Amino acid sequence: xxxxxxxxxxxxxxxxxxxxxxxxxxxxxxxxxxxxxxxxxxxxxxxxxxxxxxxxxxxxxxxxxxxxxxxxxxxxxxxxxxxxxxxxxxxxxxxxxxxxxxxxxxxxxxxxxxxxxxxxxxxxxxxxxxxxxxxxxxxxxxxxxxxxxxxxxxxxxxxxxxxxxxxxxxxxxxxxxxxxxxxxxxxxxxxxxxxxxxxxxxxxxxxxxxxxxxxxxxxxxxxxxxxxxxxxxxxxxxxxxxxxxxxxxxxxxxxxxxxxxxxxxxxxxxxxxxxx
Amino acid sequence: xxxxxxxxxxxxxxxxxxxxxxxxxxxxxxxxxxxxxxxxxxxxxxxxxxxxxxxxxxxxxxxxxxxxxxxxxxxxxxxxxxxxxxxxxxxxxxxxxxxxxxxxxxxxxxxxxxxxxxxxxxxxxxxxxxxxxxxxxxxxxxxxxxxxxxxxxxxxxxxxxxxxxxxxxxxxxxxxxxxxxxxxxxxxxxxxxxxxxxxxxxxxxxxxxxxxxxxxxxxxxxxxxxxxxxxxxxxxxxxxxxxxxxxxxxxxxxxxxxxxxxxxxxxxxxx
Numbered sequence: 001x002x003x004x005x006x007x008x009x010x011x012x013x014x015x016x017x018x019x020x021x022x023x024x025x026x027x028x029x030x031x032x033x034x035x036x037x038x039x040x041x042x043x044x045x046x047x048x049x050x051x052x053x054x055x056x057x058x059x060x061x062x063x064x065x066x067x068x069x070x071x072x073x074x075x076x077x078x079x080x081x082x083x084x085x086x087x088x089x090x091x092x093x094x095x096x097x098x099x100x101x102x103x104x105x106x107x108x109x110x111x112x113x114x115x116x117x118x119x120x121x122x123x124x125x126x127x128x129x130x131x132x133x134x135x136x137x138x139x140x141x142x143x144x145x146x147x148x149x150x151x152x153x154x155x156x157x158x159x160x161x162x163x164x165x166x167x168x169x170x171x172x173x174x175x176x177x178x179x180x181x182x183x184x185x186x187x188x189x190x191x192x193x194x195x196x197x198x199x200x201x202x203x204x205x206x207x208x209x210x211x212x213x214x215x216x217x218x219x220x221x222x223x224x225x226x227x228x229x230x231x232x233x234x235x236x237x238x239x240x241x242x243x244x245x246x247x248x249x250x251x252x253x254x255x256x257x258x259x260x261x262x263x264x265x266x267x268x269x270x271x272x273x274x275x276x
Numbered sequence: 277x278x279x280x281x282x283x284x285x286x287x288x289x290x291x292x293x294x295x296x297x298x299x300x301x302x303x304x305x306x307x308x309x310x311x312x313x314x315x316x317x318x319x320x321x322x323x324x325x326x327x328x329x330x331x332x333x334x335x336x337x338x339x340x341x342x343x344x345x346x347x348x349x350x351x352x353x354x355x356x357x358x359x360x361x362x363x364x365x366x367x368x369x370x371x372x373x374x375x376x377x378x379x380x381x382x383x384x385x386x387x388x389x390x391x392x393x394x395x396x397x398x399x400x401x402x403x404x405x406x407x408x409x410x411x412x413x414x415x416x417x418x419x420x421x422x423x424x425x426x427x428x429x430x431x432x433x434x435x436x437x438x439x440x441x442x443x444x445x446x447x448x449x450x451x452x453x454x455x456x457x458x459x460x461x462x463x464x465x466x467x468x469x470x471x472x473x474x475x476x477x478x479x480x481x482x483x484x485x486x487x488x489x490x491x492x493x494x495x496x497x498x499x500x501x502x503x504x505x506x507x508x509x510x511x512x513x514x515x516x517x518x519x520x521x522x523x524x525x526x527x528x529x530x531x532x533x534x535x536x537x538x539x540x541x542x543x544x545x546x547x
Contacts, residue, residue, distance in 0.1 A: 064457045067323065071330055071450050075443055083439065204345045204352075206429075206438035209446075210338065217334040224331065225296045236327055 005101040005109030006116070012093060013084055013117050022080040025072075026125040033057040033065045034132055041137065049141035052133040053176040053241070058126055058183060060240035061145035070236045074212045077187055080121055081114045082194040082208050107199070107271035111192045111263065118191035123184030130176060158244035163252075179241045186239065189260050190215075196263040199270045219255070279379065282342065287383040290335040291390020298395040305399045307407035308501055310391045311414050311488065318489035318504060320466070321459045329453050329483075337446060339383055339422060344429035344442055346379070347372045347529075351434050355538050366530045373427060373526055380422045384415055406498045413511045414488060420518035421486060424525045425449070431529045434536055452483040465505055475507040485514035 037055045054061055057069055088094040098106045148155045162168050168175040190212055197211050216235045223233035232245040238252055312318045316332055319325045350358055362368050395401055425445055432441035459465055463474035478484045491511045492503040
């Protein structure tokens with residue numbers, strides 16, 4: 001029954017124009033970055049060329065386009081499936097699905113389907129970009145965008161600040177793929193969080209922007225309030241690949257797990273209280 | 277919770293939060309330093325600063341989210357009943373717009389008051405004439421900007437819905453903030469033979485009008501405190517610009533509200 005619920009809801013979510021719009025925006029970002037790299041590095045000697053994965057949209061050093069994308073990320077995350085529950089409620093589709101699969105399966109199915117859609121939407125365009133970069137740029141190029149020699153001590157110290165840098169040292173391509181998948185998981189969890197909040201009679205859709213903005217910007221603001229905190233608190237640094245600022249892996253994982261737990265508890269409470 | 281209370285609590289909270297780091301200090305702080313904290317700091321354009329700017333934008337975004345429905349909400353439930361008793365919608369909108377401007381002023385004033393309250397716990401706060409003038413400019417420029425953007429969100433929400441309205445305005449604001457990257461490399465404001473021309477282009481970006489530290493003033497002492505680029509960008513230009521835009525948005529709002537057909541679907545729920 002749960003599988004049926006997930007399948008029904010994924011089908012319903014994919015029919016929303018928001019999913020199409022978000023995929024288009026993501027692909028636009030990817031292609032702008034890809035073609036600007038192609039033009040910029042056309043004819044560059046392989047010995048001077050940068051590591052192709054460091055030219056990706058999600059890569060921290062890829063320039064203003066990465067910052068633009070990260071800035072619009074909270075909006076994109078909410079547009080995608082944040083209004084999915086509100087849509088079901090307003091179009092009365094909720095009654096149809098709930099009567100077919102049951103209340104509990106509806107709510108559990110809702111967060112699973114939202115997570116899956118968000119995960120794939122926020123992962124596939126970046127994997128496509130990875131493949132394109134592998135085709136367009138020499139795969140044995142090793143340069144860093146900072147133009148620092150990769151055997152220099154300062155570069156080695158900077159690399160140690162990458163998330164899971166041990167994996168980067170073993171295989172940088174698998175590392176890039178792994179971080180891209182982690183990025184998809186986080187976007188999925190943020191979407192689940194928004195949907196869990198929307199289950200509690202939010203009168204205006206605009207209010208659904210608050211939780212994600214407060215969460216992402218609010219954590220960043222703690223850094224401004226307490227300048228003595230030495231690790232970065234900006235989500236720009238945590239969600240980008242190859243970011244060399246000092247980060248707290250434990251704090252990052254704790255926050256993500258906490259958001260997920262809160263979302264699950266909120267959904268379960270709602271499924272118990274609700275009635276057909 | 278009443279709207280006034282919501283406004284006061286939110287602003288005080290942000291004011292206190294943004295100034296908590298002053299608790300670590302024990303020195304003489306000028307009021308203008310606190311004002312710079314709330315007006316996107318006193319820094320030159322560079323990428324890390326632009327990211328900080330995005331984060332510093334949060335309290336204003338929260339205001340836009342919380343009050344982005346204060347006029348629009350009347351069109352959501354029982355609008356037919358509500359407006360059947362409201363003969364002159366233009367007059368009604370002007371009254372609501374005035375109320376919105378009051379909320380904006382309360383928000384800005386309380387946020388600053390929260391910052392001042394925290395600062396004076398461990399520091400000695402100095403109120404000088406230049407700071408008072410800067411405070412007035414801060415209140416005028418920021419109130420007009422917050423008023424016009426929040427009113428615009430309400431108007432677009434009346435025409436479409438609240439999420440579309442917020443995405444449009446917040447997207448535009450974020451775009452303006454990040455377009456400042458252009459003035460880091462493409463149109464540099466330092467070490468360039470075209471500084472005057474580049475600074476003129478900077479004034480075309482609405483967000484640049486919010487950074488008080490980039491402005492100039494005809495009051496010499498105030499000018500020395502704020503004008504970090506040593507360029508001509510009078511504070512009064514920003515006041516006039518936002519005043520004009522506010523008038524235009526209010527007039528557009530009157531037209532949209534007047535033409536709104538109430539015998540139709542609820543924008544928010546679509547039914």
